[in-house]
Each structure stands twice: as structure tokens, then as C-alpha cells.
Amino acid sequence: MGNFIWGGCDVTELAARFGTPLYVMSEDEITSRIRAVRACFDDRYDSCRTYFASKAFLTKDMLRILMREETGLDVVSGGELYLARAVGFPPEMIMFHGNSKTEAEIGCGLDYGVGCFVVDSAEEMLLIDRMASTRGVRPRILMRVTPGVEGHTHKHIATAGVGSKFGVPMELVRDTVSDGMRLRGASLEGFHFHVGSQLMDNACHMAALNIVLELMKRVRDELGFVAGTLDMGGGFGVAYVEGDAPKPIDSFIRPMTERVEEFCAAEGMPRPFLVVEPGRFIVGPAGITLYAVGSVKEVPDIGLCAGVDGGYPDNPRPALYDAKYAAVAANKCGCASLRRTTIVGKCCESGDVLIRDIDLPELERGDIIAVKCTGAYNHSMSSNYNKNPIPAVVMIKDGEPRLSVRRQSFEDMFAMEI
Secondary structure, eight states: OBOOEETTEEHHHHHHHHOSSEEEEEHHHHHHHHHHHHHTTTTTSSSEEEEEEGGGOOOHHHHHHHHHTTOEEEEOSHHHHHHHHHTTOOGGGEEEOOSSOOHHHHHHHHHHTOSEEEESSHHHHHHHHHHHHHHTOOOEEEEEEEOOOOOSSOGGGBOSSTTOSSSEEHHHHHHHHHHHTTOSSSEEEEEEOOOBSSBSSSHHHHHHHHHHHHHHHHHHHHHOOOOSEEEOOOOBOOOOSTTOOOOOHHHHHHHHHHHHHHHHHHHTOOOOEEEEOOSHHHHGGGEEEEEEEEEEEEETTTEEEEEESOSTTTOOHHHHHOOOOOEEETTSBTOSOEEEEEEEOSSSOTTOEEEEEEEEEOOOTTOEEEEOSOSSSSTTTOOOGGGOOOOEEEEEETTEEEEEEOOOOHHHHTTTOO
16 A cells, blocks of 8 residues: 655645645646646637636635736635735736625725726626726726526536526616716726536537627627627536546637637627636646544445544535545555445534545545545635634645645634634
């Protein structure tokens, strides 16, 4: 038997040094995946830009990587914007999303000079216009539209179907554009759409894109509004378990970009500045989570049940989305004798199950489990449920680990108590 090596490091040594649960991220993999997107988008076509969807994973280290790679930032909250400001992220490279921004958040964005606001409603557009007027600034605005396309994914991460909470419904877009053309403090510059997350092919993207292109033609012909920017969202899937087969990133982006160019040429429209916003694609496979095994027992109808020292608070996705993961017993790699095992978390919830029915070596207390592809939406969705501290984050570059986010202490957790 041997130990699991990831990012050039023996992860059992990382667990011993930094403790568990532990998020481990590969800076090399993050950088490689950013460059893969840019190679098939920013570097291939004129007037394009990649923005990272920061809700997937945001730390100061991540922001520094994005700045070094000249990649834009998509934020959806005042907290994400605060962290970007803390490291001096260029405001003109920030796009402020969100379906229910507070006036305080909008004010912070205006004061920092973010490059663009993506508005979710006519009411928000008019609010930003008024607030910008009082400050004497003129922010750029994109209107998020809801094309009515159902993403082939879990219902909780499908975002563009009829009845979605996101965006301006198609039947209201014309009137909202008309209002947007009369703004005094802001400048309506184009459209945004996003069909969902963890999509394995581009069928939904292409269906939504064709609807939005026809919309662009309609508002040009009827209102004289020419969209200068089109944000085509993200949602590009990654492989979590055996059998997942997402299409290569170029098979998402290239057909969309070519379709925009073809449509605009045929309709005599200038091709808009194009944006994509990958998040999970960039960081998902770049992360793993390490756990220490605690109680191991036989359970009727389940078999071997191995409890670990984390679970729902550091990864709520299995409970929320029925998310599936692959894992290895990091200190028993290569063991030929395997047992069907269910890995459960430590919270007082029957739904706190990380992985069901996975074949692993016979586990015992103190073994280290490495759960793969946890770089997206694990650290960012972590909580203190059952008063569990949020794990540390370790970043690996060139085989050298460094502490990126320290482990939350009990003192940190209760610092706001009065």
C-alpha cells in the first residue's frame, strides 16, 4: 500500500501538518484551467473577456491568481466585493451580479467604480440609475434576461427556465430596454443570460443564445437599441465521478462565439463584446478535501458505515443537490481488498452523507479520506452548523503547500457573541 499524492504532495502529510477537515487547492491546476478558457476565448477572438464566477471559490489567494492571469471577477455580494477591494482588485475588471442587491451593496460598487452591474429587474436598473446620478458617476449596465430554456441539471442550479427567480422575463424585456434607453445616471450596454450550472454539453447554451440573438435583433429593429456587450454566462460542467463526461471547454465556447459572429454578419449588426463566466470549471477539479475517519461500524441495509470529522458544514452539496463524489483512502492506496462503504458526516442529520456505496479498503479510525473535485462550492458554502469550525485552506504550487486560509477557531466562531 502507498499514500495518495496530489499536486506533488503526500496528502497524509498535509493532514498531519494542517489538520482535518482540510480543503486543498492546486494553484497550478487553477492557472492551467484559466489559461485553457482564455486560449479558446480571449486569445482567439477580438473583444472578449473571461470573468471568474467568484461564488465558486473566493479567497485572497484566488484573487491574486486572477489578477496575475488578467482575468475578470464576477461578484454577487458586498462581502465578495469587500474581499476584492481588500487586495486591490482592479474595479474596472469587476462585474457585479446578484438578483437582490441591497442599496448598501450598490453604493459600495458605485463608490469602488466597478466596471459593470448586471441588473435583474427594471426596478433595480432604475435604482442604480438614481444612485449613480447622485454620485456623479455613470456605470455600465447589462440586463439579465430569462430566455425560458431549461438547463439539463439539478433544479436548484437551473437558472433560465420559465418561472426562474433570475432575470427579466422575455415578455418584459422590450419595455425594460425602452426604459433603459432613457437612463440619465447609468448606461445600458447589453444583455446577460445564464442557463444553469454543471451542464455536460452546450445544447442549452445554444438554445438560449439563439433566443437572445433574436431579442437583440428585435430591440434594434423596434427601438434602435444596439447591444454593445453580450454576456453568455458559464455553467460548464466538470467530471465528479466515473461516467461523467463533460464536453471540452472549447466545444462550449467556440460554437457560441461562431454563432454570434454568423448571426450578426447576416443581420448587419456589429458583433458585441463577448463575455463568459466560468467558475466551477476553473476551480472544481483543482481541489480536494481531506477527512480523518472516526467511528466505523456495520449498519443494517447499509453495510460498512465510516464516519469522518466533517460533512455537511464543509460540503452541503450532497444534501442539497444529491451531488456525487469520488474518494480514496489516502493512506491505503493500492490495497486490493475493498469493501462497499458509505462515508457519513458528523452532524446530527440523517442527510449528512458524503458518499454512498463506494468501494474502499477496510477503514479504521485515523485513516485519511481524500474526496476529489471539491474545489467549487465547498469552501464557499461552508457553515458553522452544529458549531463546527470552518476548515483551513491549503494552496499548493509547484509541489509546495502553503496555508491560504487558517482554520477557524472556537474563539473566531463566537467572537460576535455578546
